[in-house]
Amino acid sequence: MIQDISPFKYHVEYENRKPEKEDFVLPFSREGLALRDTEEIAFFSCREFEEKTEQMVYLFSVDAMRFFYLPVSDETEVDACVGSGHRIIKRQELRRLAPKHFAFVAVTAFQLDGWYRTNKFCGRCGNTLFHDTKERMLLCPACDHRVYPRINPAVIVAVTNGSRLLLTKYRGRAYTNYALVAGFSEIGESFEDTVRREVMEEAGLSVKNIRYYGSQPWAFADNLLAGYFCEVDGSDEIRMDEEELSEACWLEREDIPVEYTDSSLTNEMICAFKNRQNEQS
Numbered sequence: 699m700i701q702d703i704s705p706f707k708y709h710v711e712y713e714n715r716k717p718e719k720e721d722f723v724l725p726f727s728r729e730g731l732a733l734r735d736t737e738e739i740a741f742f743s744c745r746e747f748e749e750k751t752e753q754m755v756y757l758f759s760v761d762a763m764r765f766f767y768l769p770v771s772d773e774t775e776v777d778a779c780v781g782s783g784h785r786i787i788k789r790q791e792l793r794r795l796a797p798k799h800f801a802f803v804a805v806t807a808f809q810l811d812g813w814y815r816t817n818k819f820c821g822r823c824g825n826t827l828f829h830d831t832k833e834r835m836l837l838c839p840a841c842d843h844r845v846y847p848r849i850n851p852a853v854i855v856a857v858t859n860g861s862r863l864l865l866t867k868y869r870g871r872a873y874t875n876y877a878l879v880a881g882f883s884e885i886g887e888s889f890e891d892t893v894r895r896e897v898m899e900e901a902g903l904s905v906k907n908i909r910y911y912g913s914q915p916w917a918f919a920d921n922l923l924a925g926y927f928c929e930v931d932g933s934d935e936i937r938m939d940e941e942e943l944s945e946a947c948w949l950e951r952e953d954i955p956v957e958y959t960d961s962s963l964t965n966e967m968i969c970a971f972k973n974r975q976n977e978q979s
């Protein structure tokens with residue numbers, strides 16, 4: 699999955715660091731992330747944006763590589779620092795960067811870019827928020843309101859029915875491959891409650907034997923996804939939510955089309971069912 703970058707190690711602990719010349723900087727504008735325009739993916743070094751050092755914010759490290767965030771208004775601001783030797787990677791393309799640990803760096807930085815960009819003012823009193831120096835937090839000096847990075851918990855659910863798996867397709871989305879039942883947790887719910895509610899809402903099915911599979915940070919909707927397997931309980935007649943889905947069906951294990959792209963939890967769970975790796979020993 700996208701966060702599996704072994705043997706590299708992700709260090710998210712906040713440190714009140716100042717950029718050094720050899721550190722990396724990720725300049726984000728509304729258009730996307732500016733990268734060096736070379737065949738190989740190359741992040742810019744802080745040296746190349748030296749006059750913007752004051753605006754850089756420490757993000758995280760991977761092994762000994764330290765990454766800093768730099769908000770820029772648009773491409774011309776990048777041009778002014780590094781000339782035309784750069785390219786802009788749009789949000790949807792970030793997860794396809796190579797090597798893989800750079801894709802993880804880019805999407806994780808993208809999530810933090812979204813958080814910084816949408817939290818400039820205090821939601822309680824309207825004052826300008828400041829970057830705290832002890833933790834990754836934005837602080838209102840007037841009313842002490844504290845804003846932490848937003849993480850939305852959500853579930854991915856593989857509902858099984860003997861040798862068949864419940865697969866769905868979203869209505870009106872660019873993503874047209876088969877997916878699993880998925881949805882955000884609501885306030886007051888446990889993950890297991892969310893699993894039962896989402897399967898009922900999307901497919902009209904009751905489930906039992908809910909088992910945790912694994913989790914994944916998913917930057918594109920600020921999610922922390924929790925994957926669960928469960929079994930249909932009682933009738934297996936699907937009553938599909940026509941507003942959200944264009945298709946919901948039971949597919950036999952051998953009929954499941956799997957294009958293995960090792961970045962998403964959904965894909966990994968579908969593969970696990972197809973290859974019988976989800977079965978309890």
Ligand SMILES: [Zn+2]
Pocket residue numbers: 820821822823824825838839840841842843
């Ligand atoms: Zn305030």
